[in-house]
Amino acid sequence: NAGVTQTPKFQVLKTGQSMTLQCAQDMNHNSMYWYRQDPGMGLRLIYYSASEGTTDKGEVPNGYNVSRLNKREFSLRLESAAPSQTSVYFCASSEKGTAGGHYGYTFGSGTRLTVV
Amino acid sequence: QQQVKQSPQSLIVQKGGISIINCAYENTAFDYFPWYQQFPGKGPALLIAIRPDVSEKKEGRFTISFNKSAKQFSLHIMDSQPGDSATYFCAATYFSGTYKYIFGTGTRLKVLA
Numbered sequence: 001n002a003g004v005t006q007t008p009k010f011q012v013l014k015t016g017q018s019m020t021l022q023c024a025q026d027m028n029h030n031s032m033y034w035y036r037q038d039p040g041m042g043l044r045l046i047y048y049s050a051s052e053g054t055t056d057k058g059e060v061p062n063g064y065n066v067s068r069l070n071k072r073e074f075s076l077r078l079e080s081a082a083p084s085q086t087s088v089y090f091c092a093s094s095e096k097g098t099a100g101g102h103y104g105y106t107f108g109s110g111t112r113l114t115v116v
Numbered sequence: 117q118q119q120v121k122q123s124p125q126s127l128i129v130q131k132g133g134i135s136i137i138n139c140a141y142e143n144t145a146f147d148y149f150p151w152y153q154q155f156p157g158k159g160p161a162l163l164i165a166i167r168p169d170v171s172e173k174k175e176g177r178f179t180i181s182f183n184k185s186a187k188q189f190s191l192h193i194m195d196s197q198p199g200d201s202a203t204y205f206c207a208a209t210y211f212s213g214t215y216k217y218i219f220g221t222g223t224r225l226k227v228l229a
Contacts, residue, residue: 004159030214031214031215040125040221040222041221042122042205042219042220042221042222043160043205043217043219044219045216045217048214048216050213050214051214056213090159090160092159094214094215104150104162104165105152105160105162105215105217106162107152107159107160107161108159109157109158109159110157110158110159
């Protein structure tokens with residue numbers, strides 16, 4: 001099915017370990033995003049990539065790095081995981097409409113990460 | 117100024133009733149107001165959206181009411197069904213190189229059969 005694919009779906013890390021969350025979209029969207037979702041706090045933007053070759057910090061970037069590998073793929077890396085990074089991580093993509101409008105985000109199904 | 121305040125945090129409605137979720141914002145630069153629906157274990161999915169130049173948008177049982185002067189918008193779910201039980205997020209967005217969203221904190225809706 002067309003859309004945004006995230007891997008892995010679940011992960012348990014020990015404090016200090018590193019890992020990379022993978023995201024790929026097949027809708028030819030220019031923009032991609034990483035969000036984290038925590039109870040009572042909604043979705044908060046970690047990093048985004050407006051187009052291939054660019055990345056920028058969002059609201060909560062500390063402890064994370066990203067790579068826009070190509071137009072399809074946008075990965076999120078935790079260099080030294082901390083318990084505060086226990087969360088559900090969502091990747092999303094979007095495109096500007098031909099008339100300048102916006103069709104909304106398409107989200108992946110998420111990665112549930114637990115850091116112990 | 118970048119916040120979107122959403123209420124209530126949770127909502128229980130009888131089948132066939134009307135569910136109403138409210139959001140308020142401060143930043144007048146927002147130019148697109150979507151609502152997302154999220155089922156457990158899934159990512160949010162775009163439900164319905166409105167631009168600030170209209171006061172209401174209806175799609176099936178879902179309606180957005182928008183009050184630009186009050187900087188408020190709400191989602192109404194008519195004839196609520198158990199299948200509508202989900203978490204709903206309002207959002208406000210603006211364009212700055214790309215579309216940036218500010219999400220509300222979510223409303224967990226439960227529709228009783």
